[in-house]
Amino acid sequence: MIFNAWMATLNPGDEVIIPAPYWVSYPDMAIMCGGTPVFIDTKMEQGFKIQPEALAKAITPHTKWLLLNSPSNPSGAAYTRDELKALAAVLVDYPQVLILTDDMYEHLVYGDFEFTTIAQVEPRLYERTLTMNGVSKAYSMTGWRIGYAGGPQWLIKAMANVMGQTTSNPCSISQWAAVEALNGTQDFIPKNKKLFQERRDLVVSMLNQAKGIKCPTPEGAFYVYPSIAGVIGKKTPSGTVIENDETFAVALLEAEGVALVHGAAFGLSPNFRISYATSNQCLEEACARIQRFCGSLS
Ligand SMILES: Cc1ncc(COP(=O)(O)O)c(C=O)c1O
Known part of the structure; x- marks a missing residue:
């Protein structure tokens, strides 16, 4: 279109x-x-x-x-x-x-x-x-x-x-x-919205508990776009310096197996995007790993 x-x-x-x-x-x-x-x-x-x-x-x-x-x-x-x-x-x-x-x-x-x-x-x-x-x-x-x-x-x-x-x-x-x-019937839309809202709230709350991450609560869609300004310049236990959102994404993937998209791909840094169009269980696990990863930076 x-x-x-x-x-x-x-x-x-x-x-x-x-x-x-x-x-x-x-x-x-x-x-x-x-x-x-x-x-x-x-x-x-x-x-x-x-x-x-x-x-x-x-x-x-x-x-x-x-x-x-x-x-x-x-x-x-x-x-x-x-x-x-x-x-x-x-x-x-x-x-x-x-x-x-x-x-x-x-x-x-x-x-x-x-x-x-x-x-x-x-x-x-x-x-x-x-x-x-x-x-x-x-x-x-x-x-x-x-x-x-x-x-x-x-x-x-x-x-x-x-x-x-x-x-x-x-x-x-x-x-x-x-x-x-x-x-056709639209009755699944409010049901899905409720599910997505719960997932948004879960992800926002868990990411805000990760050291150095600030995650605003978005009004819609199924994405969050937190800032990682608080971890820029820090080091992973293996010595990698988090220089920007891309190094953050790669280091997180290597350390914890969590894949997310770095902000530079969307033209605004230092941030990352998570899509919460997946199960609560998967989101909880991913956010717990992000918390662990951020906690390991010094
Ligand atoms: C903002 C926005 N517009 C358009 C699209 C295109 O959707 P599709 O090509 O699946 O119709 C997407 C898909 O991710 C999107 O996020």
């Missing part, structure tokens, strides 16, 4: 604003489609969310797209209605900027957090917003390869042209399966 939209619209020199940390595929997709990714670094203290001033500063006459992904892979951060309104207030002044919102984790928000998407909060952005979703996450249908998007007619037509001349189509069997998922 994203690839089709960018393939249909980007020309050399066009910029795509991508908040960091980002899902790893966004920058490469922008580059493959001829665009130039421009990153806005976020801060953990600001919930990994871009601020209106930073957005205004990043927009240039070459900006073609702003990408939003809320709840986010990898941080789990999700924008409130008011936060989106503040970003929208900036965007109304730049009519050349298209907005792509990747709402893949729409159904995975926790507590009383209410999911909102930018086209809901500012009618003036409606005609230049592409709202994207898919069945991979909430419906656990990753392998079915179905995404969908709503946006201005000219853009949807252009995306259909790209798709028609490349992959031709998503297969009809997958399309019917997605129709069933979206029209």
Whole structure:
């Protein structure tokens, strides 16, 4: 979906604003489609969310797209209605900027957090917003390869042209399966949400007990993105210095057999990402090993 939209619209020199940390595929997709990714670094203290001033500063006459992904892979951060309104207030002044919102984790928000998407909060952005979703996450249908998007007619037509001349189509069997998922009973979604929320709380609590790790509580998705600033410069018992999040990930894998993705892969360090879309037992064991590993650093 994203690839089709960018393939249909980007020309050399066009910029795509991508908040960091980002899902790893966004920058490469922008580059493959001829665009130039421009990153806005976020801060953990600001919930990994871009601020209106930073957005205004990043927009240039070459900006073609702003990408939003809320709840986010990898941080789990999700924008409130008011936060989106503040970003929208900036965007109304730049009519050349298209907005792509990747709402893949729409159904995975926790507590009383209410999911909102930018086209809901500012009618003036409606005609230049592409709202994207898919069945991979909430419906656990990753392998079915179905995404969908709503946006201005000219853009949807252009995306259909790209798709028609490349992959031709998503297969009809997958399309019917997605129709069933979206029209069928939704009663498993609240049940899954409850499970995920328990897992999030378990992982956040256990990681915050690991020496040198700070893990904020994200609003949604099934990821946490803790900071490891507190262990940078420390040494493992075998003498490896933890220089950055990559050395942390490798040393942890070697010492404790826990695999996680280092923050540099998502464009914001020093952090790591854990997906908690797995069993409580596995998460408890992994977090206990991370605690042991951090405790062994000096
Ligand atoms: C933010 C985000 N968008 C899109 C996707 C793509 O999902 P799929 O290709 O399975 O439809 C993913 C998958 O990890 C994701 O995390």
